[in-house]
Amino acid sequence: MSKISVKDLNLFYGDFQALKNITLNIEEKKVTALIGPSGCGKSTFLRSLNRMNDLIDGVKIKGDLKLEEQDIYQKDVDVVALRRRVGMVFQKPNPFPKSIYENVAYGPRRYGIKTRKQLDEIVEKSLKKAALWEEVKDRLSKSALGLSGGQQQRLCIARALAMEPEVLLMDEPTSALDPIATAKIEELIVELKKEYTIVIVTHSMQQAARISDETAFFLMGEVVEVDTTQKIFTKPRDKRTEDYVTGRFG
Amino acid sequence: MTKKQIQEKIAFTVLTMTMFMVVIPTLLIIGYIIYKGIGTISWEFITAMPRKGMREGGILPAIVGTIYLVMGTIILALPLGVGSAIYLTEYAKQGKVTRLIRLAIMNLAGVPSVVYGLFGLGLFVYFLNIGTSILAGALTLACLILPVVITASEEALKSVPQSYREASLALGATKLQTIQKVVLPFAMPGILTGAILGIGRAAGETAPILLTVAAFFLPRLPKSIFDQAMALPYHLYIISTQVPNMPQGIQYGTALTLLGLVSIFFMLATVIRIKFKMANRA
Numbered sequence: 001m002s003k004i005s006v007k008d009l010n011l012f013y014g015d016f017q018a019l020k021n022i023t024l025n026i027e028e029k030k031v032t033a034l035i036g037p038s039g040c041g042k043s044t045f046l047r048s049l050n051r052m053n054d055l056i057d058g059v060k061i062k063g064d065l066k067l068e069e070q071d072i073y074q075k076d077v078d079v080v081a082l083r084r085r086v087g088m089v090f091q092k093p094n095p096f097p098k099s100i101y102e103n104v105a106y107g108p109r110r111y112g113i114k115t116r117k118q119l120d121e122i123v124e125k126s127l128k129k130a131a132l133w134e135e136v137k138d139r140l141s142k143s144a145l146g147l148s149g150g151q152q153q154r155l156c157i158a159r160a161l162a163m164e165p166e167v168l169l170m171d172e173p174t175s176a177l178d179p180i181a182t183a184k185i186e187e188l189i190v191e192l193k194k195e196y197t198i199v200i201v202t203h204s205m206q207q208a209a210r211i212s213d214e215t216a217f218f219l220m221g222e223v224v225e226v227d228t229t230q231k232i233f234t235k236p237r238d239k240r241t242e243d244y245v246t247g248r249f250g
Numbered sequence: 251m252t253k254k255q256i257q258e259k260i261a262f263t264v265l266t267m268t269m270f271m272v273v274i275p276t277l278l279i280i281g282y283i284i285y286k287g288i289g290t291i292s293w294e295f296i297t298a299m300p301r302k303g304m305r306e307g308g309i310l311p312a313i314v315g316t317i318y319l320v321m322g323t324i325i326l327a328l329p330l331g332v333g334s335a336i337y338l339t340e341y342a343k344q345g346k347v348t349r350l351i352r353l354a355i356m357n358l359a360g361v362p363s364v365v366y367g368l369f370g371l372g373l374f375v376y377f378l379n380i381g382t383s384i385l386a387g388a389l390t391l392a393c394l395i396l397p398v399v400i401t402a403s404e405e406a407l408k409s410v411p412q413s414y415r416e417a418s419l420a421l422g423a424t425k426l427q428t429i430q431k432v433v434l435p436f437a438m439p440g441i442l443t444g445a446i447l448g449i450g451r452a453a454g455e456t457a458p459i460l461l462t463v464a465a466f467f468l469p470r471l472p473k474s475i476f477d478q479a480m481a482l483p484y485h486l487y488i489i490s491t492q493v494p495n496m497p498q499g500i501q502y503g504t505a506l507t508l509l510g511l512v513s514i515f516f517m518l519a520t521v522i523r524i525k526f527k528m529a530n531r532a
Binding site for chain 2: 050052055057080081083084087088090092094095096097106107110111156159160163
């Protein structure tokens with residue numbers, strides 16, 4: 001079943017068209033990888049799924065983008081509520097300069113959860129889901145900035161999970177991490193897809209092959225091909241896809 | 251030595267000298283004032299009313315007046331300045347209008363303080379009929395330091411990493427929540443730096459208060475913000491130029507008191523600043 005369905009999505013930065021007629025379905029409780037060379041529009045596409053592009057001046061978006069039955073670019077859409085359903089993890093780990101506990105509790109607190117007991121539960125549950133609990137349970141009140149890069153990124157995942165989103169967007173979540181931390185995050189993603197719909201932008205073809213179920217290949221603002229990951233990597237229909245996944249360009 | 255090494259040496263020497271040329275006069279001024287004024291400072295000097303045409307007794311009303319003025323100025327200017335900085339950096343669409351506003355603010359910082367005094371006299375004292383009072387003075391000084399506060403606050407807000415804003419918004423926080431919980435706490439040390447600069451100016455300015463607050467000689471404490479008051483910089487001006495046979499010690503004692511008072515304000519602001527800095531690291 002499609003969790004997100006995109007039809008004829010066009011996005012402009014001023015006069016520059018960054019996305020051209022994107023049509024793409026994102027399946028529920030699967031990992032969809034967006035691959036493609038730098039500047040191909042995959043991050044821009046990811047950011048249009050939770051309307052983070054709204055923050056940039058001069059962005060214009062046309063087309064249909066539905067989260068289940070709801071068109072998320074309709075005028076009366078509550079963007080804040082949308083972002084609670086569609087969480088996001090960024091390229092560079094960006095924990096707040098606050099304690100580990102306060103980082104995870106940040107979203108729920110803004111949502112209006114105040115009692116310590118509820119927050120304690122959410123923090124513990126989220127950190128466990130992000131496979132970080134065992135490492136930090138004795139220093140929840142310590143600064144999040146004291147964690148290693150990989151731990152910080154898992155904290156950011158826990159922070160997003162604390163909002164109990166339905167979809168988790170990940171923008172090259174391991175590109176700033178070493179191989180061991182990367183492996184941990186990849187394991188985590190495979191675990192998380194049991195509960196969440198995950199869309200991940202990645203530069204690493206191996207990563208896409210290892211963890212994703214579906215893969216979409218972006219080139220110059222267009223989706224060249226979208227299929228199951230296995231087909232994309234073994235029997236791509238388009239010559240350009242083949243060239244890219246076999247490393248002939250990009 | 252090669253030519254390049256000689257150039258290095260000369261550059262290093264010249265730069266070191268310029269540094270000393272800046273530092274030495276400052277130290278000389280402070281040292282001289284302490285040397286000449288310390289003898290006059292006594293418990294009586296800072297807690298008693300002036301007597302015998304200000305030639306004896308203390309300077310308490312001027313101290314209290316300056317404290318009231320500085321506090322009033324900060325209370326008025328900080329929320330206004332930080333508010334407009336938040337509007338300019340976080341909300342306003344960047345373009346011609348904001349550029350024009352920023353240009354205007356920078357120009358305001360260059361307006362001579364006596365012009366602010368005249369403006370305060372016209373607007374607050376006469377037109378709004380507040381009268382010569384602490385309130386009118388604090389309002390005038392607030393206008394004077396607003397450009398400093400706004401500029402420093404804007405710089406502080408701009409230094410907050412965009413990734414913090416994005417993280418907060420992506421977690422379903424509203425823009426206002428993001429500003430309150432993430433942006434402002436992080437920007438606070440920088441904002442307080444602006445406040446410190448503002449305090450220095452507000453405490454030291456003579457011309458604006460001369461026209462809007464200051465009493466020549468008022469040997470009692472102000473009862474409300476609508477009272478006139480004495481203030482240290484103006485008092486210093488008077489006892490240095492307008493009162494014959496003034497003992498020099500009192501002049502330097504007054505100057506030293508003003509320096510001390512400003513230092514205390516600086517230290518207070520710095521302590522708060524450090525607190526926020528620590529909180530940002532924790």
